Amino acid sequence: MDTEAQHTERDRSSGEEERSRSARVSGLDEGSGSAPGGVLTWRRTGLIGVACMVFLLVFSHFVLQPFLVPSSSMEPTLQVGDRILVNKLAYRFGDEPRRGDVVVFDGTGSFVEEQPAGNPVTGLLHDAAAALGLAEPDETDFVKRVVGTGGDRVVCCDKAGRITVNGVPVTETYVMLGDRPSNVRFDIVVPDGTLWVMGDHRSQSSDSRDHLGRPGGGMVPVEQVIGRADWIGWPVGRWSTVPDTEAFDAVPQWTGPGGHG
Known part of the structure; x- marks a missing residue:
């Protein structure tokens, strides 16, 4: 071997x-x-x-922000828990809110008083979570429908119980079934640069009507509008655009005192 x-x-x-x-x-x-x-x-x-994460925060801050609907004030259009996508570019290039738009706005100074500053760290974390639609929005943020814009005369109500805008009755098909257009009577002219806003669930909405006797008279400055609610992004079964309305198509500009000719 x-x-x-x-x-x-x-x-x-x-x-x-x-x-x-x-x-x-x-x-x-x-x-x-x-x-x-x-x-x-x-x-x-x-x-x-x-x-x-930084990209999403920047994107939501400048372009498209999720917003968690916290209450029933906009039913049936928006349900509690809906996450709507707010188009922040809708009014950035010269366009302004129009009658019928569903808008999200900061109600500081119009719907709520100025709040003292809280814990900055806690506030930053909450703002980041809210910007991603993971937490309820600040208590100063609201979602409502624009009923009157600068120069409009908005009146409640005519003999048929309808709201009129610049003398034209508005058939508000989006209002919650069983609700009246308003239980509060009013006759106002919307100052330039402001909005008269109302919730679709009129009996459950704290809106411009509730602030008639306060400074500003319930008007929301256009500059306080965060954006227009264009889509429902969550839950999956609710995926859709926020429906447009033709309710105000026949409304002309107001030509009376304080209005535009």
């Missing part, structure tokens, strides 16, 4: 086993979090996550 050949074969076999073992150990090290490659992978994943 060739002894030298046997030794050579064993040496070759031992070398292959050693290389195989080294490869397996190397593979385990790369898969564990203790290896430099694993740390870099986790860091890269974390940085990508942070970048995505």
Whole structure:
């Protein structure tokens, strides 16, 4: 028997086993979090996550913000828990809110008084969550329908119980079934640069009517409008656009005192 050949074969076999073992150990090290490659992978994943979060926050701040509907004041158009997508570019390039638009606005100074500053850290976290539609909006934010714009005369009500805008009765098909257009009587002219807004669920909505006797008379400054509610994004079964309305198509500009000619 060739002894030298046997030794050579064993040496070759031992070398292959050693290389195989080294490869397996190397593979385990790369898969564990203790290896430099694993740390870099986790860091890269974390940085990508942070970048995505920052992008979403910037996008929601300037372009399209989810808004959680907290109450029934806009039923049946919007339900409690709906997450609507607010188009922040709708009024950025010279356009202004129109009658019938559903808008989200900051009611500070018109619907609610100025609030003292709270904990800045808590406020920042809440604002970030609200910007992503994960938390209820600030108590100063509201969603309502525009019924009157600058110069309009809005009156409640005519003999048939309808609201009139610039003398034209408005058939508000979006109002909650069983609700009257308003139980509060009013006759106002909307100042330029402001809006008269009302909820679709009139008996459950705190809107411009509730602030008639306060400074500002229930009017919302156009500059306080955050954006227009264009879509319902959640829940999945409610995916749709926020319906348009033709209720105000026949309404002309008001030409009486305080109106536009």
